[in-house]
Amino acid sequence: MLKLVEDEGLRLFEFCKxxxxxxxxxxxxxxxxxDFNFALFWLQIAEDKKVTAAVCKIYGSAVVCxxxxxxxTELSQFLKVTGFCVLSCDLSVCEKLRLEPxxxxxIVEICKVPEHTTCKAxxxxxPELPKLYELLTASGFSLGDSGEWMADIxxxxxxxxxxxxxxRHEDEIKACACALFxxxxxxxxxxxxxxxxxxxTGLGSDVVLTLAKKFCVDKRVNLFCKDGGIVDFxxxxxxxVVGRWAEIxxxx
Numbered sequence: 353m354l355k356l357v358e359d360e361g362l363r364l365f366e367f368c369k370x371x372x373x374x375x376x377x378x379x380x381x382x383x384x385x386x387d388f389n390f391a392l393f394w395l396q397i398a399e400d401k402k403v404t405a406a407v408c409k410i411y412g413s414a415v416v417c418x419x420x421x422x423x424x425t426e427l428s429q430f431l432k433v434t435g436f437c438v439l440s441c442d443l444s445v446c447e448k449l450r451l452e453p454x455x456x457x458x459i460v461e462i463c464k465v466p467e468h469t470t471c472k473a474x475x476x477x478x479p480e481l482p483k484l485y486e487l488l489t490a491s492g493f494s495l496g497d498s499g500e501w502m503a504d505i506x507x508x509x510x511x512x513x514x515x516x517x518x519x520r521h522e523d524e525i526k527a528c529a530c531a532l533f534x535x536x537x538x539x540x541x542x543x544x545x546x547x548x549x550x551x552x553t554g555l556g557s558d559v560v561l562t563l564a565k566k567f568c569v570d571k572r573v574n575l576f577c578k579d580g581g582i583v584d585f586x587x588x589x590x591x592x593v594v595g596r597w598a599e600i601x602x603x604x
Contacts, residue, residue, distance in 0.1 A: 354407070354430050357393040358386055364395060365535070367403040367417070372459055372574040372597070373441055374417035375540045377408045379533030383511045384410075394430075396422055409436060411500065416441040416449075424448040435604020443596035453598035457578040460591040465565045472519045472555065473527070473562040479516050481506060483525045484543070491545035508532070517563040519546075519555045527555035529563050539567040541575035560589055 357364055364381055368374030377393065384391035396405035398421075405418040405427055414436035418427065428449045431439065439451070446453050481502040488495060495501045508514035513534050519527040527546035531539045541563060546555045567573050576597045577586055583593065 353398075354394045354396050354405075354426065357381070357395055360395055361385070363403055364393065364406055367395070367406055367419075368535075369537050370419070371417060371442060371595075372538070372540050372576070373415050373445075374406060375535055375538040375572075375574070376415050376440075376533050377406050377417055378535045379508065379513045379540070380408050380410055380415075382535065383508050383513050396427065398423070407431075409434065411504070412437040414439045416445055418442075418445045418448075422448075432603055437602055439600040439603070441598060441600075443598040446598040446600060451600045451603075454601050455578075455599040457576055457597055458583055458593045459574055459576060459595035459597050460583070460586045461572065461574050461594045462564050462568055462589065462591045463573075464590060465561055465568060466590045473517050473558040474519075475562065475566060476516050476518045478509065479518050479525065479528075484516070484528055487525055487528060487547065488543055488545050490548070493543065493545065505530075505532075515563075517559040519559060526550050527559050529556075529559035531563055531567060534567070534571075536571075538572040538574070541573065544575070556585075557589055560586075564589075 361381060365378050368378040380391060381393055390411055392409045394407045395403050398404050404422040405416065408415050414431065416427065416439065443453065443456055485495060485498050485501060505514055515531045515534065517529045518525055527550060528543060529541060530543040532542045533540040541560070544556060544560055564573055577583060
């Protein structure tokens with residue numbers, strides 16, 4: 353049975369320790385709790401009271417974290433009724449839901465940061481989001497409306513759920529990476545980009561490794577990347593491939 357989360361926050365956090373999709377759901381719950389109608393959370397609870405899946409829907413996008421023994425028939429029917437513009441989940445969950453991904457790629461993880469020398473990258477609490485939006489979109493990220501993106505990420509920053517690592521030159525942002533979702537047990541990275549003129553100079557490595565050095569001491573650190581050469585880039589930094597992510601577009 354899928355139940356709307358009202359006062360089951362501890363059960364949600366405990367279940368969501370299992371993977372990156374749980375990290376995203378737990379991060380959103382830590383940010384918004386049950387205070388806003390644009391952020392909804394559900395737990396699937398079996399007859400024996402065991403939690404078997406967690407679902408969140410934020411601004412029309414959905415995230416699913418599911419155990420192997422989840423009721424995927426119920427989840428599939430629920431998602432079709434609820435509707436979403438984009439759904440993200442593990443590729444194995446996508447297959448069990450009998451949905452066709454439009455995008456998929458690698459889940460990579462780093463457990464130990466290799467020695468590296470840099471004095472360029474710094475963790476910043478509140479960097480200028482308009483400048484970051486400009487750098488990220490110029491680097492090919494599809495972030496949607498700038499106002500909505502900045503409202504979302506700034507809400508997470510205020511709750512210490514997101515944190516940036518930045519390289520600057522003459523007060524201009526030249527590279528960035530973000531711990532997009534931070535929980536007690538994990539950190540999920542993304543928004544890794546560098547200015548076009550600076551590519552190949554190691555700034556991307558610097559921001560990722562500086563951020564990883566802070567979090568991988570006591571947390572699982574993951575990020576998503578596509579197939580191709582980018583996988584080799586992260587392997588050189590000490591990441592290993594641990595799974596596959598999938599995205600499904602519009603249902604409902």
